[in-house]
Amino acid sequence: MVAIAVRAVSKVFGDGATAVDRVDLDVASGEFLVLLGPSGCGKSTLLRLIGGLEEPTRGEVLLDGVPVTAIPPQERNVALVVQTFALYPHLTVAQNIGFPLRAAGGSATDVAARIAEMARHLGIADLLGRRPEHLSGGQRQRVALARALVRRPALLLLDEPLSNVDAGVRADLRGEITALARRIGVTTVYVTHDQNEALSMADRVAVLRRGVLQQVGPPAQVYADPRTLFVAAFLGTPPTSLLEAAVYAVNGRVVLDLGSQEIELPPGDPRTAALARRHTERVTVALRALRPATDEPVQLTGTVRAVLNRGPDVLAYLDTGGVPTPPQVVDFPAAGGRSPERTPYGFVPAYDPEVTGEPPPAGEVLVRIAAPGTVAVGARLTAGLDLGELLLFDRAGRRIGLDIIS
Numbered sequence: 408m409v410a411i412a413v414r415a416v417s418k419v420f421g422d423g424a425t426a427v428d429r430v431d432l433d434v435a436s437g438e439f440l441v442l443l444g445p446s447g448c449g450k451s452t453l454l455r456l457i458g459g460l461e462e463p464t465r466g467e468v469l470l471d472g473v474p475v476t477a478i479p480p481q482e483r484n485v486a487l488v489v490q491t492f493a494l495y496p497h498l499t500v501a502q503n504i505g506f507p508l509r510a511a512g513g514s515a516t517d518v519a520a521r522i523a524e525m526a527r528h529l530g531i532a533d534l535l536g537r538r539p540e541h542l543s544g545g546q547r548q549r550v551a552l553a554r555a556l557v558r559r560p561a562l563l564l565l566d567e568p569l570s571n572v573d574a575g576v577r578a579d580l581r582g583e584i585t586a587l588a589r590r591i592g593v594t595t596v597y598v599t600h601d602q603n604e605a606l607s608m609a610d611r612v613a614v615l616r617r618g619v620l621q622q623v624g625p626p627a628q629v630y631a632d633p634r635t636l637f638v639a640a641f642l643g644t645p646p647t648s649l650l651e652a653a654v655y656a657v658n659g660r661v662v663l664d665l666g667s668q669e670i671e672l673p674p675g676d677p678r679t680a681a682l683a684r685r686h687t688e689r690v691t692v693a694l695r696a697l698r699p700a701t702d703e704p705v706q707l708t709g710t711v712r713a714v715l716n717r718g719p720d721v722l723a724y725l726d727t728g729g730v731p732t733p734p735q736v737v738d739f740p741a742a743g744g745r746s747p748e749r750t751p752y753g754f755v756p757a758y759d760p761e762v763t764g765e766p767p768p769a770g771e772v773l774v775r776i777a778a779p780g781t782v783a784v785g786a787r788l789t790a791g792l793d794l795g796e797l798l799l800f801d802r803a804g805r806r807i808g809l810d811i812i813s
């Protein structure tokens with residue numbers, strides 16, 4: 408096992424594209440770290456930089472304190488498995504798994520024992536005589552993992568290894584990979600764009616956007632306590648609802664005006680001081696799926712626009728009449744919006760001057776209704792709001808009041 412230190416690493420490709428932008432990251436020995444982010448955010452490039460397969464333009468990567476570029480490839484003891492891992496078609500499963508050991512001059516007995524051990528770990532002992540063409544996608548990735556791990560690498564790098572595998576098998580393999588990495592003791596960096604995969608597998612998850620590291624932490628923490636609007640929007644099943652609000656903060660009263668409804672923060676809410684400085688500003692309110700109202704002091708009412716039955720629950724798409732922030736979280740301050748209008752509190756919010764054009768569709772929040780409950784399209788529905796779970800972001804996508812909360 409090896410500890411990874413990424414120090415102020417940037418990677419700029421020949422065409423000028425910055426794939427990785429001043430990333431600092433530490434991965435402890437034996438840790439399972441997942442790099443998460445949308446397509447093109449630099450995950451694979453960062454993984455390759457960690458493995459020493461790419462050289463940083465600036466900064467350096469150290470494995471157990473030694474810069475990787477200083478270590479010859481054959482001595483790096485790094486194994487990489489990618490999405491479409493090529494097995495040798497003319498070799499059997501056993502020969503494929505044993506290939507790296509034979510290439511390194513291992514004895515026949517030792518090679519056979521290690522093949523049997525890896526095959527047992529990955530549940531493919533009955534496939535050893537088959538050729539890759541007679542394997543399913545999931546079985547092939549098991550063989551690829553066995554071949555990567557048979558050399559007992561100190562560092563395992565996995566680049567979307569399950570994206571070509573059927574959904575059911577993928578769920579099984581997620582659990583097996585994390586259990587196996589822990590059992591055999593290998594530091595693992597796993598790349599995915601799938602938040603569920605990341606949250607279910609990682610000891611810690613590192614979220615990347617456009618080459619910039621947004622946040623690193625245990626899955627539950629990154630989910631519950633996102634530092635940026637991007638992280639809040641990227642993590643959420645069902646998707647996080649994002650609404651625009653104008654801040655009214657006068658005489659100790661703090662109201663988030665959503666257009667047709669409002670959320671008033673109670674006196675003493677830890678975010679009050681931060682919001683008091685933002686009177687008349689426009690902020691983004693991020694809401695994870697709500698529940699039908701019971702006796703919460705703050706509630707949102709709307710018309711049910713669509714209903715999605717998901718088995719264990721029903722998801723209602725509630726039109727609250729508010730203004731949405733685009734879910735893809737475009738670069739601020741260019742987010743879509745509406746023409747400036749006075750709020751009921753008598754001020755014109757500080758909207759971005761460049762915003763013009765059509766008013767966006769009305770803001771929608773998702774309400775999760777426990778099965779077997781249901782709700783009709785067109786019905787009025789009131790959702791309850793837990794203010795402790797309300798996330799607020801400024802126009803640069805930074806969390807408001809985080810300094811107070813954390």
Ligand SMILES: Nc1ncnc2c1ncn2[C@@H]1O[C@H](COP(=O)(O)OP(=O)(O)OP(=O)(O)O)[C@@H](O)[C@H]1O
Binds near residue numbers: 420424444446447451
């Ligand atoms: N060899 C290369 N030459 C030029 N640009 C590259 C090269 N490799 C990656 N890039 C660019 O760097 C950026 C990051 O790419 P990278 O493959 O690391 O992203 P990713 O998050 O892994 O995406 P995906 O999930 O789609 O694989 C992209 O804009 C990509 O086009």
